[in-house]
Amino acid sequence: MALAELEESGLAEVSGTSVRFGHPLIRSAVHEAAGAADVRRVHAVLAELTADDRRAWHLAGAALGQDEQVAAALVAAAERARDRGGYGAAATALARAAELTPEPRARAVRLKDAAVAAWLGGRPGQAESLLAEARERADGDATLAMEIAQLRGRFELNSGNAAEAIRILAAGDSLGMLADAVEAASYVGDTAAIVELGRRAAAHPEGFLRDTVAGIGLTLDGDAAGPGLLRRALVRAGELEDAAGYLWATAAASALGESDLATEMAERAGRVARVSGMTGQLPVVLEFVATAERIGGRLARSQAVSEEGLALAREAGYENTVAAHLANLAVLAALRGEEEPCERQAREALAIAIPHRVGLRAGVAAYALAMLDLCLDRYAAAHDRFTAIAAARPGAGHPTVVWRMAPDRVEAAVRAGDEAGARAALEAYEQWSAHAATPESRALLARCRGLADSSEDAFGEALRLHTNPFEAARTALLLGERLRRAQRPGEARAHLRTAWETFEQAGARPWARRALEELRAAGESGQAPPAAVLDALTPQELRIAGLVADGLSSKQIAARLFLSPRTVEYHLYKIYPKLGIGSRTDLARLVVLQKAPVAGDDML
Numbered sequence: 329m330a331l332a333e334l335e336e337s338g339l340a341e342v343s344g345t346s347v348r349f350g351h352p353l354i355r356s357a358v359h360e361a362a363g364a365a366d367v368r369r370v371h372a373v374l375a376e377l378t379a380d381d382r383r384a385w386h387l388a389g390a391a392l393g394q395d396e397q398v399a400a401a402l403v404a405a406a407e408r409a410r411d412r413g414g415y416g417a418a419a420t421a422l423a424r425a426a427e428l429t430p431e432p433r434a435r436a437v438r439l440k441d442a443a444v445a446a447w448l449g450g451r452p453g454q455a456e457s458l459l460a461e462a463r464e465r466a467d468g469d470a471t472l473a474m475e476i477a478q479l480r481g482r483f484e485l486n487s488g489n490a491a492e493a494i495r496i497l498a499a500g501d502s503l504g505m506l507a508d509a510v511e512a513a514s515y516v517g518d519t520a521a522i523v524e525l526g527r528r529a530a531a532h533p534e535g536f537l538r539d540t541v542a543g544i545g546l547t548l549d550g551d552a553a554g555p556g557l558l559r560r561a562l563v564r565a566g567e568l569e570d571a572a573g574y575l576w577a578t579a580a581a582s583a584l585g586e587s588d589l590a591t592e593m594a595e596r597a598g599r600v601a602r603v604s605g606m607t608g609q610l611p612v613v614l615e616f617v618a619t620a621e622r623i624g625g626r627l628a629r630s631q632a633v634s635e636e637g638l639a640l641a642r643e644a645g646y647e648n649t650v651a652a653h654l655a656n657l658a659v660l661a662a663l664r665g666e667e668e669p670c671e672r673q674a675r676e677a678l679a680i681a682i683p684h685r686v687g688l689r690a691g692v693a694a695y696a697l698a699m700l701d702l703c704l705d706r707y708a709a710a711h712d713r714f715t716a717i718a719a720a721r722p723g724a725g726h727p728t729v730v731w732r733m734a735p736d737r738v739e740a741a742v743r744a745g746d747e748a749g750a751r752a753a754l755e756a757y758e759q760w761s762a763h764a765a766t767p768e769s770r771a772l773l774a775r776c777r778g779l780a781d782s783s784e785d786a787f788g789e790a791l792r793l794h795t796n797p798f799e800a801a802r803t804a805l806l807l808g809e810r811l812r813r814a815q816r817p818g819e820a821r822a823h824l825r826t827a828w829e830t831f832e833q834a835g836a837r838p839w840a841r842r843a844l845e846e847l848r849a850a851g852e853s854g855q856a857p858p859a860a861v862l863d864a865l866t867p868q869e870l871r872i873a874g875l876v877a878d879g880l881s882s883k884q885i886a887a888r889l890f891l892s893p894r895t896v897e898y899h900l901y902k903i904y905p906k907l908g909i910g911s912r913t914d915l916a917r918l919v920v921l922q923k924a925p926v927a928g929d930d931m932l
Contacts, residue, residue: 380405385421399428403438406445415449418442423458433472436465440476447483448609450644456483478505481512486612486646490515491685491723498525503532507541507576514544514579515648517687517726523549536564540576544583547763548727555763558584565593571601571613578616582728585764587623588795594620598633602888611640615652622660625798627835629874631660632867636889651680651689658696662703665838670700687722691729694720695736702736703838707743714740715749731760735799738776739806747780754780767793775803784810801830805843808850817850824850835863862919864906872899876912877919 341348383401406421422442429435439462446455459479466472481497484490490512497509498521506529513521526545532538539561546554558580565577574597581590598617601610614637621630634653641649654677661670674693681690698713714737718730734757741750754776761773771793778786787807794800808823824847831840865873868889875885882896889896904910907918 380408394430395428396430396434399425399438402428406441410445415445416451419446419449419451419454419458423454432465433469436462436469436472439465440472440479443479447479450610450640452483452487452645459483474500474502474505478502478508481505481508485512485515486648488647489684490648490687491518494518494521501528503529503538503541506532507537510541510544514728515686515688516722517691517728518722519548519727534560536561536568536573537576539564540580544579547583555584562589568596569600571597571609574600575613575616585731585761586766586769587732588766588768591620591623595624611637611644611646611649611653614640615649615656618653618656622656623796625796625834627660627663628862628865628867628870630656632871634660635867636871647680648684648686648689651677651684651686651693655681655689655692655696658693659699662696662700663834663836663838665700665703667700667704670696682724685723687720687724687726688729690724691717691720691726694725695729695733698733698740699736702740703836705838705842707740710740711737711744711746711749714753718753731757734760735772735776738779742779750780766795768795768799771795771803772799775799775806778803779806782810797830798834798836801827801834801843802839804830805839805846808843809846812846812850820850821847821852825852862907865903869899869903869906872896873903873915873919876900877916879916 385402385405402421402425406418406425409415409418409421419442422438422445426435426438426442429438439458443455443458443462446452446458459476463473463476463480466476477496478500481493484496485493485508493512494509494516497505497512500506500509506525510522510525510529513525523545526542526548529538529545530542532542539557543554543557543561547558548554561580562577565574568574568577574593578590578593578597581587581593594616597613598620601613601617614633618630618633618637621627621633624630634656638650638653638657641647641653654673658670658673658677661667661673674696677693678690680686681693694713694717698710698717701707701710701713714733717725717733718737719725734753737753738750738757741747741753757773757776761769764770764773771790774786774790774793777783778790784807787803787810790803791800791807794803804823805827808820808827811817811820811823824843828840828843828847831837831843862870862873871889872885875888880888882893882900885896886893900912900915903915907915909915909918
């Protein structure tokens, strides 16, 4: 009778077995007006008429009190949701399953699993609440308590005090907890902790993760066995399947001093993360992807990745990841000579990283300010900043930052007239790079020797070894300057022109200006290279254009960027007239032709 009255009044429409309300508020009002017993009866009826996930939820709605069978049905529904990347839905199902679970330990396990799903789904607040409840119910179960402690440490590492994360995670002896503790110590920049944790990890059976974690610690301790473990781990990189594994491969390559290989591993991590559905991990992975894009000289793409990662990290509440993306954006601004954005973003990153003891990100933010001085020819100021970064303690600085900034530090010291400082920085860099075997790592070392020893031959060796066009341009600029000052302008011009064109393409305006001034001083007028057509695109449009060039459909691009296919098509509708083209084929061809494989600074 009530349904007939609703239909006659126009508030609802009945068609077959479905009822459509004229407004969502009407539906809510009808539901609220029903008694609890009536709602349970309806759910019970619907459970008989439906299957799979919907049946599980209707059974839960019909349940009165705890019921293990219904809880198990919801757990199965959560597993199916996880399999298709629906971590948020899985978290909701597992949390409800825990409410219906009568056995205390099983309930705590399901709360813990719900916390993991919520974290991976980008819901840190819900994740921390669920984990706190799981912890309360895990009393007396040492194994479960340790699993929960590991999650607490992970949550602290992403959003809280990285030094506290070390304390929590170092209390465990499992390889997983030791690996997480090493990661936390690496963020802090606590070398002593990394060494101690790595030696503890070495007691575990060999495998990719054990070899990586132990290898990093032993290498930092000067143990000759360390690099061998890292090489063995990297041989297994082809077997990796998840983003976390590729990030550990990134760390292994970095520990060997091979930033180019580290870049490749980070890019693989990003590709895997984008298709995994683990939205909660994406902003963290994007920290490393953005850096890899910068190293590859794709400054606009690095900007777009960091802007995306920054938005996701802020939405999820991952403060330490916010600092990472701000620091990367500050470095990009420095490379473009943009003083105000660089200083602002670096300050914002430091305001998070210093109190949270995230020395890696504090070091990158400080590096951005030093690079700004170097780019703007303030050599004494740059030298002072690099020296301060090298002396910074854990939580405020980082040894990896010190290693990777060494080529810039040597250059600043030479230009500031501190030959002894340049020599000291070079010697430290030689020690760190002792096990590096990739051509680019050897090229950077040769360039540093050229600077410190005023060796033209060393610059020539660097140019022969470089695989990174941006770093090759920096070497070419230094060699061109030396040749011009030696009254050999004809030899200088080719190097200076190459450097200038590369810097222009990369958007590194301060270096482009310096190269152009040198080129003119060498007797060449220097006609500007043609502007890159893709510069007209916004960072998001540039990302979409690149994915089109990679052969992805609008649906695939939408899944990769967490957009709707309609939004992707809208962006393409704006891209075509900007570039004077009319099809995806034209866009793909243009992107391929315009892509400049130039590269930025070492991965920091």
